[in-house]
Amino acid sequence: MKKLIILILLVCIHGYSYAQVAKITGKVVDSKSKSPLSYVTISCRDANNKIIDGTVTNEKGEFILKKKPKKKVFLNFQFIGYTTQTKEIELNSTNLNIGVIYLQEHLTNIDEIEIQAKTTTITQKIDRKIVNVGNDLTTAGTNAFEMLQNVPSVDINYLNNEITFRGSAGVLILIDGKPSNLSSSQLLKSIPSSTIKSVELISNPSAKYNPEGMSGIINIILKKNAIIGFNGSVTTGIEHSKNTRLNTNLNLNYKTGSFNFYTNYNKDWGDLETDYHLNRNDKNITQFLDHLDKYSDHNFKIGADINLNKKNTLSLYTSQYFSYSDFYTNGFIHENNALKLHTPNLSVYSYSESAYNIDYKLNLDDKGHSFEIELNYSINKNPENSTNKEILNPNSKLYNYNNNITDNRNTWLINLDYTKPLAKGKLELGVEARIHSTFNQILTDQEIAIATTVNTPKGNTRFSYDRNIYSGYLNYNKDFKKFSFQTGLRFEQFNVDGLFKNTQQTTLDNYSDDTFNIYPSAYLSYSPSEKNQFQASYSNRVNRPSIEQVTPIQEFTSPYIISFGNQKLTPQYTNSFEVNYTRSLTNGYLTFGLFYRKTSDKIGKNITLNQVDKNIQYISYQNYNNSDSYGLEGYASLKPTKWWTFSSSFSLYIQDKFGLLNNKQTSVKNTVFRANISNNFKISKKLKLQISGLYKSKSEGIQFTVSPFYTINAALKLSILKNKAAIKLRASDIFNTLNYTFSSTNPYSQNGHYILERNTLYLEFLYKFGTNKSKKRNRKERDKNETSGGLF
Incomplete structure (x- = not known):
């Protein structure tokens, strides 16, 4: 027993x-x-x-x-x-x-591998969406600004070069985790879309990121070479519509086991035309503006990554951007079908930005325990010289004036980051200093108003604006079973000083502020199975006024529209919440999300009329009430057959907008629907076809309502010379429907439209050369440049 x-x-x-x-x-x-x-x-x-x-x-x-x-x-x-x-x-x-x-x-022959995804895909991480832009043919020959039109939840406005994320402006643009002194549109237009690896949509950034950007962060990740030996590529293209534009791009790279040297140069040049038409229905006034931009842009970068040994890595680079433009504006204003004013103007622009960066990283072990320090300095100069004429009829009086505008900006950025892996988790600590200095000056012989409606003989003024931000952050994440969470705090001391003077050094106005804030963030992810993932997040953000929103120096959009800033603007703060769900399918995946944002001290426009001439509008900014913004979005990627891949995204958002129109506070609840569709067809091993479309519903602002619009694009790619070369042909806005039509009833009845050169045909030739041997890096190395600490 x-x-x-x-x-x-x-x-x-x-x-x-x-x-x-x-x-x-x-x-x-x-x-x-x-x-x-x-x-x-x-x-x-x-x-x-x-x-x-x-x-x-x-x-x-x-x-x-x-x-x-x-x-x-x-x-x-x-x-x-x-x-x-x-x-x-x-x-x-x-x-x-x-x-x-x-x-x-x-080692594998590069002809046998696809380094980049064939089509755009989206990956949901705990604190961001990563859009791998892939080899989308319809973006061939475009820049990063135009490419963002194809990214879910992102809108670009060709009229004012504004970028919105989920319907809201105030988005922070980073390149490889780093800011720039250039405006967002200038920065993005300087980057060829062919150099972009992915786009990170960070709607609720963690504590290790700069909290600026009310609607979040868009981080552009550039490609990095993974090929051993000497390699390179050259691209040249031509685009034609009403005018002709050309571009060329050269990339060179030399890589060994412990050393990587790279350089690239890009040039875009040509003519770009925009036509503007505005009708004043109450007084039978019609305004025509024809803009012709003769431009030449140059972008150069050189750098090196040096593995000193297994524990020490040194990276350094410099980037140089130069842009030259002769901008012609031919304006006609008619009243009762008779010519009232003719304004043939020429503005000469010369933009430049120089950036210098050095980064040192110490790996304390092989488990991710590390210390990193980075120093970045950038200087930006934007001089403008304009010669303006106003020809008055019927007496043909000629009035000439000249504007000489200076816009210089300098930025120092210092980061120290420490990462310590813990049991199934990670602790991140860091400190950061950002020192910004801006100087604006206008020298003019034009009679203008200095932030008032009282004309003065001359508007020669200077404006200096200095912002210093000192911050520290603490971030902790941990995985347990099917859950992952991350939480953090960022502490910031913000100092700003603004001084407005005339050229005789007489102080006209000044402003200063000194504040301390704490910005929390939290994330939770749950994966009940390999095919399902749920994610929720929260962050507190700030949107500080831009230099354009605070400078008192006036800008003339047209003889009847004058803009200037408001130094007394205060930051707007946002509490942002969102939830996301991702479902993997046999032949693709689906992802859906809901978001809600609560903003206090919302910054909006203040539009007033000249008391003497009611036709002249003054546009400035001020703080308003609290604002709500909420919506939902979705994305699907499916592969019905071996030769067809289909992807689609949509977003529906509702937001409150506030403003002051002729001393009367106005609010609008703006509801917008947006959808993208892309079809990729593999016709043969060598030939591929892509057809894509975009639709956007009516959009309401404080003053104007923009009509719905859509656009259809198509592109072909033919691989030749054993896949070492390719020919691409792209037709954009095939039906010529990407035009902006708008209307308004306040402060008076008016309507109009912008006609853009978007109906284009583009031809490109790409050739790759070199050793053609690819050494694939591990994921950690490949993702190194996707920001590794408090690098904004």
Whole structure:
């Protein structure tokens, strides 16, 4: 009896051991550098090659398989650029640690691999959406500003160069995690879309990011070379519509095991025309403005990444941007069908920005324990010289005046970041200093009004605006079972001084502010299965007035529209909430999201009329009431067949807008629907076709209502010379429908439209040269430039 009981117990214990979930653990590293490989795909198969379980390695190269496997299994370790390895495992216990798996790199001919995704895809991370822009053919020959029109939830306005995210302005634009002194539109227009790897949409940025940007952050990630030896590419293209424009791009790279040197140069030049037409219905006044921009843009960057040893890395680069433009404006104002005013004007612009960056990183171990320091300095100069004429009829009186405008900006940025991995988590600490200095000056012989409605003989003025921001952050994240969470705090001391003088150094106005704020953020992610993920987040943001919103120096959009800033503007603060859901499908995936933003001290426009001439409008800014903004968005990517990939996105958002029209406070509840559709067809191995479309519903502002519009684009790509070269042909706005039509009833009845050169045909030739050997980096290395700390 005793032996029988013992036998039964042994059988039960044996059965219980196999009833438990057996854990297989281990670590995957590079065979040469011994550094951990993250995102290695691991599949667990039985003797019949049936998949039992699967996973990927974490940032430390570690993995855990938790499913109940058979007694004998085979583990496959797969990673791009490395030889696949298979390991046979005998399970003699509940848990088994198989130790370290060493993967060997292999060199692959670049013609045989696709470095970039074929189509745009979206990845939902705990604190951001990553849009991998892929080889979208309809963006060939465009710049980053135009490319953003294809990114879900992002809108661009060709009229005022404004970028909105989920219907709201105040978005912060970063390039590889770094800001620029250039305006957002200037910065994005200087970057060819072909150099962009991905776009990060960070609606609720974590504590390690600068809290500026009411609607969030758009971070443009540029491509980095992964090819051993000397390699490069050259691209040239021509675009034609009413006028002709050309572009050329050269990329050179030399990479060894511990050293990477790179340089690239891009040039765009040509003529771009815009026609503006405005009708005043109450007085039968018609205004025509023809703009012709003869421009030449140059963008140059040179840099190096140096692995001093396994623990120390040094990176440095400089980028130089120059833009020259002769901007012709030919204006006609008719009243009762008779010419009242003719304004043939010429403005000469010369923009430049020089940036210098050095970054040092110390890896304290191979598990992600690190210290990093970065120093960045940039200087921006935007001089403008304009010669203006006003020809008055019927007496043909000629009135000439000249404007000489100076706009100089300097920025110092210093970051120190510390990262410490903890048990299934990570702690991040950092400090940052941002020192901004801006100087504006206008020298003119025009009779203008200095932020008033009283004319003065001359408007020669100077405006200096200095902003210093000192901050520190604390961020902690942790994974447990099917949950992940992240929380953080950012502390900021903000100092600003503004001084407005005339050229005789007489102070006309001044402003200063000194505030301290704490900005919290929190994230929670839940993955009940490999196919489903839920995510929720919160952040507190600030949108400080831009230099354009505070400078008292006047800008003449037309003889009847005069703009100037308001130094007394205060920052607007936003509490932002959102939830997202992602579902993986057999042939694609779906993602949906809801968001809500509450903004206090909302900044809006203040539009008043000249007391002497009611035809003249003054546009400025001021703070208003609290504002709500909410909406939903979705994205789907499907592959119905091997030759057809379909993707679509939509967004519906509702927001409160406030403003002052002729001393009367006005509010608008703006509801906007937006949808993008893209179809990619693989006609043959060498030939691909893409057709895409965009629709945007009516949009209401404080003064104008913009009519709905849509646009259709198509493009072809033919690979030649054994895939070393390609020819692309793109037709944009095929039906010539991307024109802005608007109307208004306040302060008087008016309507009009902008006609843009968007109906274009573009032809491009691309050629790649070099050693054609690709050494794939691990995910950690590839993502290094996706911002690693308090780098804004």
